[in-house]
Amino acid sequence: xxxxxxxxxxRSALFxxxxxxxxxxxxxxxxxxMFALLGVNPLNAFEIYFVEPISQVWQLHELAIKAAPLILxxxxxxxxxxxxxxxxxxxxxxxFGAIFGSIIPVLFPGFEGPLVLPLMxxxxxxxxxxxxxxxALLKTRFGTNEILTSLMLVYVAQLFLDWTVRGPWRDPQxxxxxxxxxFGDSAVLPELMPDAGRANWGFVFALVAAVLAWLMMGxxxxxxxxxxxxxxxxxxxxxxxxxxxxxxxxxxLSGALAGLAGISEVSGAIGQLQPVISPGYxxxxxxxxxxxxxxxxxxxxxxxxxxxxxxGGEAVQSALGISDxxxxxxxxxxxxxxxxxxxxxxxxxxxxxxxxxxxxxxxxLEAAPKLEEAR
Amino acid sequence: xxxxxxxxxxxxxxxxxxxxxxxxxCDHIDLNIAKGEIHALLGENGAGxxxxxxxLFGSLEPNSGxxxxxxxxxxxxxxxxxxxxxxxMVFQHFSLFEALTAAENIALSLNDGSPISTIAAxxxxxxxxxxxxLDPDSLVGDLSxxxxxxIEIIRCLLQTPQLIILDEPTSVLTPQExxxxxxxxxxxxxEGKSILYISHRLEEVKRICDRATxxxxxxxxxxxxxxxxxxxxxxxxMVGSEVKAVVRAPAEGIETAPALLEIRGLTRKxxxxxxxxLKNINLTVRAGExxxxxxxxxxxxxxxxESVSGEVLQQDAGSVRIRGKxxxxxxxxxxxxMGAAFVPEERLGHGAxxxxxxxxxxxxxxxxxxxKAFVGSGGMVKNxxxxxxxxxxxxxxxxxxxxxxxxxxxxxGGNLQKFIVGRELDRKPSVxxxxxxxxGVDAGAAAHIRQALIELARSGSAVLVISQDLDELFxxxxxxxxxxxxxxxxxxxxxxxxxxxxxxxxxxxxxGHAEHSLEVA
Numbered sequence: 089x090x091x092x093x094x095x096x097x098x099r100s101a102l103f104x105x106x107x108x109x110x111x112x113x114x115x116x117x118x119x120x121x122m123f124a125l126l127g128v129n130p131l132n133a134f135e136i137y138f139v140e141p142i143s144q145v146w147q148l149h150e151l152a153i154k155a156a157p158l159i160l161x162x163x164x165x166x167x168x169x170x171x172x173x174x175x176x177x178x179x180x181x182x183x184f185g186a187i188f189g190s191i192i193p194v195l196f197p198g199f200e201g202p203l204v205l206p207l208m209x210x211x212x213x214x215x216x217x218x219x220x221x222x223x224a225l226l227k228t229r230f231g232t233n234e235i236l237t238s239l240m241l242v243y244v245a246q247l248f249l250d251w252t253v254r255g256p257w258r259d260p261q262x263x264x265x266x267x268x269x270x271f272g273d274s275a276v277l278p279e280l281m282p283d284a285g286r287a288n289w290g291f292v293f294a295l296v297a298a299v300l301a302w303l304m305m306g307x308x309x310x311x312x313x314x315x316x317x318x319x320x321x322x323x324x325x326x327x328x329x330x331x332x333x334x335x336x337x338x339x340x341l342s343g344a345l346a347g348l349a350g351i352s353e354v355s356g357a358i359g360q361l362q363p364v365i366s367p368g369y370x371x372x373x374x375x376x377x378x379x380x381x382x383x384x385x386x387x388x389x390x391x392x393x394x395x396x397x398x399x400g401g402e403a404v405q406s407a408l409g410i411s412d413x414x415x416x417x418x419x420x421x422x423x424x425x426x427x428x429x430x431x432x433x434x435x436x437x438x439x440x441x442x443x444x445x446x447x448x449x450x451x452x453l454e455a456a457p458k459l460e461e462a463r
Numbered sequence: 464x465x466x467x468x469x470x471x472x473x474x475x476x477x478x479x480x481x482x483x484x485x486x487x488x489c490d491h492i493d494l495n496i497a498k499g500e501i502h503a504l505l506g507e508n509g510a511g512x513x514x515x516x517x518x519l520f521g522s523l524e525p526n527s528g529x530x531x532x533x534x535x536x537x538x539x540x541x542x543x544x545x546x547x548x549x550x551x552m553v554f555q556h557f558s559l560f561e562a563l564t565a566a567e568n569i570a571l572s573l574n575d576g577s578p579i580s581t582i583a584a585x586x587x588x589x590x591x592x593x594x595x596x597l598d599p600d601s602l603v604g605d606l607s608x609x610x611x612x613x614i615e616i617i618r619c620l621l622q623t624p625q626l627i628i629l630d631e632p633t634s635v636l637t638p639q640e641x642x643x644x645x646x647x648x649x650x651x652x653x654e655g656k657s658i659l660y661i662s663h664r665l666e667e668v669k670r671i672c673d674r675a676t677x678x679x680x681x682x683x684x685x686x687x688x689x690x691x692x693x694x695x696x697x698x699x700x701m702v703g704s705e706v707k708a709v710v711r712a713p714a715e716g717i718e719t720a721p722a723l724l725e726i727r728g729l730t731r732k733x734x735x736x737x738x739x740x741l742k743n744i745n746l747t748v749r750a751g752e753x754x755x756x757x758x759x760x761x762x763x764x765x766x767x768x769e770s771v772s773g774e775v776l777q778q779d780a781g782s783v784r785i786r787g788k789x790x791x792x793x794x795x796x797x798x799x800x801m802g803a804a805f806v807p808e809e810r811l812g813h814g815a816x817x818x819x820x821x822x823x824x825x826x827x828x829x830x831x832x833x834x835k836a837f838v839g840s841g842g843m844v845k846n847x848x849x850x851x852x853x854x855x856x857x858x859x860x861x862x863x864x865x866x867x868x869x870x871x872x873x874x875x876g877g878n879l880q881k882f883i884v885g886r887e888l889d890r891k892p893s894v895x896x897x898x899x900x901x902x903g904v905d906a907g908a909a910a911h912i913r914q915a916l917i918e919l920a921r922s923g924s925a926v927l928v929i930s931q932d933l934d935e936l937f938x939x940x941x942x943x944x945x946x947x948x949x950x951x952x953x954x955x956x957x958x959x960x961x962x963x964x965x966x967x968x969x970x971x972x973x974x975g976h977a978e979h980s981l982e983v984a
Contacts, residue, residue, distance in 0.1 A: 094484060097873055099818070308842045309830055316827060320816040325774055326807060327827045328796030 093435040103432040108379055108390070110432075111425035118421050128408055136407045137400035137414075147399070149285025153357050154395035156287075157182070157366070159294035159388055160349035161373035163301045164342030166382040170305065172318040173338045177223065177238030178346040179370025180245035181216040185347020186354040187249060188215020190361050193275035194257050194268045204274045208351055216347015217340045219245065224339035228332040234339075242370065250363045257361065268361040277356035290352035295388065297345055302384040314338070346370060367398065368416075375423040378430075394419060471534070473498045473626055473657045474519070474550075479528030481514050488514040490681040491528070496626065501648060501658045503668040503689060506678035507701050508876065508903045512661050515678070516628055519659075520552045521545040551624030553615045555631045561604035561737050568603060569618045586617050593620070593647050604737045608635040608761050616647070627651065628659045633667060634931065635760050638966035645671050663701070664934075665694040679703055698906065706906045709913045709938050712921060717941065720750040723925035724803070724894045725784040729777065731770055739763035741770065744951045746944060748894070748925040753917060754954055755940030756929040757965050763949035764929050765808065768898045771927075772805040773798040785894055796831045804828075804892035806884055808899040808929075810876060814883045817872035821864075822846070822853040824871050825886055832890060852889070860885035861911065877908035884912050888919060895919055898929045913939050933962060947971045 119137075120130035141147055161178045168175045175181075189212030192204060223237040254266040261269075277288045305311035317324040317334045325331065354365055376394050380387030401415025476494040480487065489511045496502045506512045517523040519530070521539040530537055532548050539545050545552075559568050566583035573582065583599035590597035595613045603611060612635060619627060629648075633641040648658055648671060662668055668675060668689050675689045677700045685700050698706060724747070731741040741763055748754045758764055769775045771783055777791035784790060785801045795805070805828075811817045815824045826837060826849055836852070839845050850868065857864070860881040864874055871879055880901065887895060900916065901909035916939060920926040929946075930936050936943050942954035945968035952968050 097484065098870055307844055307846075309826075309838050309844055310842055312823065312826060312830070312844060316816050316819070319818050320812045322809075322813045323816040323827060326772075326795065326805070326813055328794055328799070328831060 090440050092438045092440055093431065094438050095435055096433075099433050103429075104381065107429040107432055108381065108386070108426060111379070111422060111429045112393070114425040114429075115418065115421045118425075119418060122414075122417065126410060128410065133404060133408060133410075136403050137418075138396060140407075141396060141399035141403050146285040149281075149287035151392060151395050151399060152285075152287035152291040154398050155391040156290035156294045157349035157353050157369045158373050158376045158394055159391035160290070160297055160352070161342075161346045161370055162376035162380060162387045162391060163294070163297045163384050164345030165373055165377040166380065166384060166387060167301060167305065167314055168338040168342045169377060170318045170382055171314045171334055171338045172321070173335055174235045175220065175223070175238050175339060175342050176235050176374065177220070177241050177370070178342065178373055179366060179368065180238070180242035181219045181343040181346035182350035182353075182366055182370045183242075183245040183249050184219035185212040185216035185343075185350030186361065186365055187252060187350075188212055188218075188347065189351025190257075190268065190271075190354060193271040193355075194361065197269060197272055200272055200274045202274070204272075205277065205355070208275060208355060209348060212347045212351025213344040214347070216350060217344040220339040220343025220346070221336065224336045228335050234335075246364075249361070249365070253361050253363055259360075266363050270360050271355060275355060276359060277352055279356075286357075288352070288356035290349070290356050293348060293352060294391070297348075298384040298388050305384065310337075346373075372398075372419055375419050375426070378426050379422060394422075397422075471498055472496065472531075473533060475531040475534075476515075476519070477529045477531070479515065479518060479530065480526050481511075481518060481523060482526050487681050489518070489525075492678070492681075492683055494676050494683070496657050496659060497674075498625075498657055499652055499655045500673040501652055501660055501671055503672035503675035504659055504661045504678065505663065505665075505668060505675050505697065505701055507663060507905045509905065510678040510701070511681040512678055513630065514681075516552070516630060516659070516661060519545070520550060520628060546622055546624070549623070549625035550628065551619035551622055551626070552628040553612070553619050553630065553632060555634065557611050557615055559603045559611055559614060562602070564600050564602055565597060565606070565614045565617075566599035568614060569599070569621065572618055573621065582621075585621060589620055590617050593617075593650060594643065595647055608759050609637070609640040612636070612644075624656070626657045626659065628661070630661045631663075632660075633662065633664060637759055637969040638933070638962050639970050641667065665689075665697045668697070669694065677701055702906045704907075707910050707914075709910055709917065711917050711938070714752050714921070714941050717749050717752045720752070721787070722747045722749050722784075723786050724748040724771075724896070724927060725787075726771065727782050727784065728779070729767075729770060729782045731766060731775070731777075734766075734775075739766055739949045741766055742949045746927075746951060746954070748927050750893070750923050750925055751920055752941045753920045753926040753928060753939050755936035755943040756927065756946050756951070757933060757936050757943055757969060758929075758931070758946035759969055760931055762946050764898065764946055766949070767946065767951075768805075768807060768896065768929060771896055772803075772807070799828070799832050802893040804887035804890055804895050806887055806895075806897040806900065808902065810879050810883060811872060815871040815879060818870055820868045820870055821857070821862075821874075821882060822850045822868050824882070825849055825853045825856065828886060829890065856882060856885040856889050859889065860915070877904040880904050881908055881912060884915065888915055891919075891922075892924060894925045894927075896927045896929075899932075900928055900930065901932070901935060902930075909935070933965060936965075937962075945969050 123130040123133040142151055161182060165175060165178055189208045191211055192199060192208050219241065222241060223234045226232040226237050227234045253268055257268045259267055259269040277290060279286055279288050305314065313329045313334065316327055317329055321331060349369065354361060358365060372394055376387055376390045379393065380390035397415045397418045401412040404410045404414055405412040472495045474496040476492060479489055479492040481489040492515055504512050514523060518525045519539065521541045521544050530539060537548060566579050566586060569586055570579050570582050586597065586599045590613065595616060597610065597613045597617060612632065632644060636644060651658060660672055672689050675687050676683060677685045679701060689697065726744055726746045729741055729744040733740045739762060744767065756764065770777060773793055773795035777783060780789040780791040782791045785798060785803050788801065790798050790801060807813045816827060826844065830837060837845055837849050853868065862878045862882045864878060884900065897916065900912050904912065913935065916926050916928065928936065928939055940957055942956050943960050943965055944954040945952045945965055947969060948971060955964065
């Protein structure tokens with residue numbers, strides 16, 4: 089008895105859609121086993137994890153707050169990954185976007201008015217893009233592996249932020265707490281529906297970015313270029329598309345979106361810079377991108393699902409006393425199963441009863457059903 | 464020395480079948496190979512020859528059927544088992560490490576722990592006794608394709624096989640090198656060894672083979688004695704119908720026609736240690752003519768194509784001129800905009816993106832030249848216009864497909880090639896450069912493509928065809944130049960060109976001085 093993967097002649101549209109759902113189902117099964125092993129009733133735990141955190145309107149707003157950065161970052165990453173360029177450093181670009189965007193409210197707190205916020209957002213995007221241009225430059229000039237350089241730059245960014253808020257940018261009136269001054273009113277991203285909950289404009293940015301990226305990838309020549317370069321770079325060169333140009337385009341775009349997510353998070357949800365401003369959004373967004381099939385609209389749904397894993401993690405910690413690291417376990421399992429299930433898009437699974445022993449037996453065992461299939 | 468029917472069969476195959484998904488690559492194949500015969504396996508690309516041979520060599524597992532070796536049933540589960548039985552194979556695509564010497568490569572495949580020096584001595588002795596001189600200490604990277612094939616043959620012979628399978632051995636050889644190979648094969652036959660000779664070249668099959676088995680669409684359609692057949696009767700068996708001959712009207716007034724493609728002193732340093740440098744290439748293609756470039760694979764044709772197409776730029780802008788203007792510094796897009804069109808050798812992954820639809824693959828090479836028709840304001844692709852243009856090409860080139868707009872990888876090689884050539888013809892380019900226009904394409908489609916290229920030239924375009932297939936070049940070209948080791952000979956007008964002359968140039972007889980080498984010939 090053995091399992092054989094048989095390549096499909098065309099990619100399966102059915103499994104392209106089903107794969108994330110199968111992955112989600114498998115995650116739930118594996119999660120149930122995990123909860124049972126932890127001595128918790130899985131049904132009870134799932135209710136606390138997946139249902140309770142979104143049972144009230146204000147909680148939906150919290151979900152949107154968590155989903156916004158995930159979607160923004162993942163949309164940019166999806167363009168990168170479609171181009172077969174592996175930006176793993178969105179966390180660092182997120183942080184640099186936040187730092188750059190905070191220049192105005194921290195260094196020029198006296199500057200107020202309607203121009204402040206747009207400038208901050210712009211600075212955030214520039215900061216993220218600039219930081220992302222480092223691995224792009226290294227890749228195009230020296231042929232370095234962008235997975236390593238972009239990942240390592242995350243730690244540089246985290247430590248740089250830490251130094252900034254403890255050192256030059258620390259609020260003198262913070263009684264030694266490592267944080268900047270609270271942003272002024274005109275530097276805070278407004279809430280969408282202040283009466284109903286805390287969700288801010290960041291979520292709108294995320295939706296707009298997703299729709300624009302979807303248009304670009306599906307309908308525009310630039311999106312075609314991204315897909316060609318990603319799937320067959322040599323055909324891309326034949327088409328006249330430049331490889332280096334594509335590396336920069338993908339890194340700058342994803343860096344800018346991560347930077348926008350960073351400044352939106354700081355300006356909207358937090359209101360100042362702190363040593364830690366992200367619970368790993370830049371890494372979780374990688375899962376979001378794949379769970380969303382690298383499709384910007386799919387990413388919106390996937391972003392909401394992953395945002396729920398954060399909220400659920402906090403909920404099981406307070407209700408059941410389980411570590412909120414459970415959230416990371418769920419995210420990891422989800423990515424694992426998504427990548428596994430993607431095999432089904434290009435391959436069919438076939439179970440084979442027995443290895444060939446004699447040609448005669450083989451003919452009886454195998455030839456008949458397969459011939460039918462072939463006709 | 465014809466086949467002797469009372470001779471015992473060395474190999475007998477009964478009802479061998481292999482199924483890939485929905486495709487029956489080999490359908491109940493019967494085949495007998497006698498001791499001491501050269502047996503031809505004939506068939507078009509995709510007829511199932513390679514699949515059959517891979518099952519005999521143990522690299523593929525049959526779904527059903529029986530194999531008898533010396534009258535006893537056997538199961539060949541791996542190439543190791545095949546070698547033990549006494550089956551040796553020389554593949555069409557070599558598996559040699561370029562950075563190692565010939566002897567080291569042989570040692571790797573023998574894998575019996577004997578020292579390299581012993582192997583080298585054995586290989587040298589064997590190679591000279593079979594008339595295939597080989598220096599075992601030479602680096603594979605420095606050897607010609609013909610010499611590399613010798614390594615593969617020697618490596619196979621060192622295992623003293625009873626049956627030697629040769630897959631398209633002459634496709635990489637000059638006519639003269641092929642003659643040498645045939646002598647060797649005849650010696651092996653005289654020693655009582657059997658040879659399974661796979662080819663689609665009918666003349667050589669008629670010349671050296673005792674019997675032939677013809678495959679079509681995975682089935683055996685006939686066994687015959689090729690010496691009693693004509694090339695056209697064999698072709699009919701292979702193809703299943705008459706193939707329309709290509710018609711080439713004589714070109715008139717070419718000498719005075721404007722030069723549309725000029726290559727002046729094109730030189731290129733090798734990009735990798737084993738790439739071929741291009742040395743001072745000069746060539747002019749005028750409106751209305753087809754120029755062919757012959758040459759054994761790996762003599763710089765790929766490098767030449769990349770340089771002329773603009774995938775690689777030139778330092779000297781004047782070294783490539785299109786329609787009278789310097790183009791050496793322009794990208795492939797720039798050269799397309801000047802009226803040039805290109806068809807590369809690799810279909811999947813170079814000429815077309817395998818996992819993209821045909822309409823998207825149309826956009827691939829024409830997004831700039833047909834920018835107004837295909838791309839609207841703000842960079843939005845006009846999918847409707849691209850789709851209907853793709854359908855127009857599909858109809859014009861008779862591309863057979865299973866869906867209205869399938870992925871490129873879902874098409875057979877011949878049909879995809881018809882689409883890729885049609886995609887460029889549809890633009891009516893004034894300069895067309897094609898690398899291996901019909902490689903791996905069935906005879907019907909090949910004739911269609913060749914005819915289309917000739918008609919493009921006769922309508923006033925300049926056509927440059929790079930090919931390893933001499934028959935094709937003689938059918939298509941008004942003049943043939945030969946590329947050898949990065950140098951290009953002066954084109955021979957087709958009236959003066961013969962296989963022998965071109966073959967000598969392919970073997971390196973003073974390129975650049977074609978007239979002189981003619982006297983030698």
